[in-house]
Amino acid sequence: MASNGSAGIWDSPPEPGMFLDEELGSDWYIYESTESTARDDLFPEEIPECHPTISPRLYHTVMAPVSLAVTLALSFLVKRRRLRRSCWNGVPGLLSPADLLGQDGPRAAAAAVFGLLFSSLCQLLLDPDPLPLVSSASPGARELWKLAALLYYPVLYFPLLGCAGLRHRLGYAAGTLLAWGHCGAQLGHRLQCPLEHKIHRLYSALSHVPILLSLALLSLWYPALLIRSLNRGPEPQIPGKSYYRKYLKAVLSKRGRKESSKIKESLWSRIRSYLRSYIYIPEEGFRIPLMLVVSVTMAVIAVYQVSLLLLVAAVPPLRIVRAGLTKDVVVLLVQFGLVPSAGAAVPGDMERELRTARHYLWALEVCYISSLVLCCLLTCAMLLRTLAMHRSNLRALYQGAVLDVFSKAHILRPSRGAVVCWIGFSGFQAAFACLGLLIQQVIFFLCSVAFTFLVVIPLQDGTSSLLFRIIRNMWPFWLTLVVAVLVQHLLARFQFLEQHSLQKELTNRRALYIVTFLLFPTNVLVGVLAGVWRVVISGLYNAVHLCRLDISLLHRGVETFDPGYHAYCHYLKVEVSQCHPLLKAFCLLLLQPGRTQPHPAAPRDTHLEEGLQLMPAKAPAALRARRLRARWSVAYTLLHNPSLAASRKTALADPAANGAQPGPPRP
Known part of the structure; x- marks a missing residue:
């Protein structure tokens, strides 16, 4: 009966769309098979659940109390004698993370700890459990735990830098144990669970690269300090002594400037000098402040984290769409005019359109990756240029040339606003770098897509695009504007300027007035194009230089409304007023203890300065x-x-x- 029933079904006449449905069904299964090979890079459902030996909750449950205990134990080594001198030879005080206003502070360690903190905070944006000690039950509670994590992670990583501020062997030993504990737990977790359920299967492992590098640096730096302290004994109480003496010696030494023998430099030498201005080359006798080193390091890590997020959020979906593109979707794209048609009538005869659509998606992916690489390179170049400009600004302010740096006279003294800006300078630098990279990516991606689909692809396929049609239809208009501008330049060069011995003067003023009146309508059109170009170039300039805080994106009259430049100016005030190398050298000379000398001093050379x-x-x-x-x-x-x-x-x-x-x- 079952066979008869099935035969009865096939005895009935087939419906008109049955074969089309069968064909579409076969294409659907083909799409499923092609998509299954590409979706592995994006969808995390196929990743098996991983249970590491040291889970994140266990790691934070152990390391948080240990970090707090180390902080409290080492605080007894810090004595504050102002309150009660008879109590333990001074009341215990808090650890200092580093001398951020000094010049001989732990630069690599400070940058590593700040980078570790910033990379951990970047994980809060996508982590379902922002505070690993507590599991979030609802989305509202998750946001509250994210706010709590903003204070938890600085407290967790505070001893990693505070142990070095003591300049004591116990601090170095505690820092070694903490660094090894953090690094071992993080490295073990990454090796056991490299793939996690996030945006991309490899995003978690790649985003933890700055964390692992920072912990590896601290794991090597603290043992080196401990071994050196055991061999050489306790460190001097006055840090930075060698640098300030070197700076004073470099200032007082006679070194003539090498002047160029050629008055006019060649084009290649000017290009080379311009490119070298974007490369920071260390110079003898000057050292970049520690806070700026930390700020630039945070900006570089921010560029890495944002670019990685942009890459894994867009490229794998584009590849999945390209691999799973079917003829039915191409038919829809052809009907909307997004893909050029070759005159095919049925979906089964559209192999060329399918290849064209996939080629377009591949070109879109290439534009996205190339624009992202260009944005990263430009942002890093701007950060290097910031280092060079900061050195020149500090040198000018050390010499008292305030007007060479600021547009108006400033008193180089710390104030309430200056202290606040100095505290938030590194955070401003990282945030502006992130925002600048995002804006650059949007602008350069749209520009690259427009150039590719309006110029490159039409030239490859031999088809006319919208841009070529506009140029072809409006060539008299463009030719008129070019001729008008060219005629004005030629008349200004040969008719309206008269060359004298040392200067040029206006001549043929009557003809000048006539040409000005006759070419006024044409210059209105030229002005429209110049206005559009002004908007474009100002947008590109501001987008590229948004990460730079040493220059203002506004006019000099309203540059105080630029929050980034305002913070930078106050940051310079604090640095110059508190960290002047000559002032520090003077203070160190006053602090030198006097010694009795039995023998008379040798006579000095009177010819010295x-x-x-x-x-x-x-x-x-x-x-x-x-x-x-x-x-x-x-x-x-x-x-x-x-x-x-x-x-x-x-x-x-x-x-x-x-x-x-x-x-x-x-x-």
């Missing part, structure tokens, strides 16, 4: 310290004597007052 005689070269310790204190006291007295104000300005303006070589006159 006043500044070079201050350097500790040959004089005995006691006599050298007394002379330095006396001369710095004399200089301070003369500087603050109001009766010598008029003569002091002329003396300081003279480049030979301190033995400096007079440079060539400025043009």
Whole structure:
């Protein structure tokens, strides 16, 4: 009966769309088979559930109390004698993460810990459990736990940098154990579970690369400090002493500037000098402040995290769509005019259109990746340019040339707003780098897509695009504008300017007035194009330079409304007022203990300069310290004597007052 029933079904006449449905069904199964090979890169449902030996909750449950215990234990080594001196030889104080205003601070360690903290905060955006100690039950609770995690992670990683601030062997030992514990747990988790249920199967492993590198650096740096402290003994109490002496020696040394023999440089030399201005080359006698090193490192990590997120969020879906593209979808694209048609009537005869659609998707993917690479390179180049500009700005402010840096006179003193801007400078730099990269990616991707589909693909296929049709239909208009601009330049060069011996003067003014009136309508059209170009170039310039805080994107009259530049200016005030190398060198010379010298001091060379005689070269310790204190006291007295104000300005303006070589006159 079952066979008869089935035969009865086939005895009935087939419906008109039956064979078409069968064909579409076969295409659907083909789509499923092709999609299954490409969807593995994106969909996490096929990734098996992983249970590492040390789960994230167990890791945080162990390391959080250990970090807190280390912080409390090491706080007893920090003594504050202002409150009760009889209690444990001073009341215990809090650990200091690093001397962020110093010059000889732990640069690599500070950048590593800040990078570890920033990379951990980047994981909060996509992590279903932002606070691993507590499981979030609802989306509302998840947002609250994210806010709590903003304070939890700084407390968790605080001892990794605070152990180095003590400059003690116990701190180095505790930092070694903490770094090894964090690094071992993170590395074991990444090796056991490289694939996780996130945007992409490899996104979790790739996004943890800065974390692993930072922990690996700390795991090697703390043992090196511990071994060095065991071999050399305790470190000096006054850090940065060597750098300030080197800076003072570099300032007081005589070094003439090498002038170029050629008055006019060649084009290649100018291009080379322009490219070298975007490369930061360290110079002897100057060191970039620690806070700026941390800020630039955070900006580079932000660029990496954002570019990785943009890459894994767009490229795998494009590949899945290209692999699963069917003829039915191509028919729809042909009907909308997105894919050119070759005149095929049925879906089964559209192999060429299918290849064209897949080629278009491949071109879209290439445009996206190339624009992302270009944006990353531009952002890194801008960050390197920031380092070079920051060095020149600091040197100018050290010399007192405030107007060479700021548009108006500023008092280089810390204030409430300056301290707030200094605290948030590194966060501003990372945030502006992220935002700048996102805006650049949108702009450059649209520009690359427009150029590819309007110029490159039509030239390859031999078909006319919308751009070519506009140029072909409006060629008289474009030719008129080009001829008008060219005629104005030729008339201005040969008819309206008369060359004299040293200058040029206007001539043929009547003809000048006539040409101005006759070409006014044409110049209106030229002005429209110039206005469009002004909008385009200003948008591109602001998008590329958004990550730079050392320049303002607004006019000089309203540059204070630029929050990034405003924070940078106040940051410079704090750095210059608190970290002036000559001031630190003076303070270190005053702190040098005097020693009794039984033998008389050797006579100095009278031909040496006043500044070079201050350097500790040959004089005995006691006599050298007394002379330095006396001369710095004399200089301070003369500087603050109001009766010598008029003569002091002329003396300081003279480049030979301190033995400096007079440079060539400025043009």
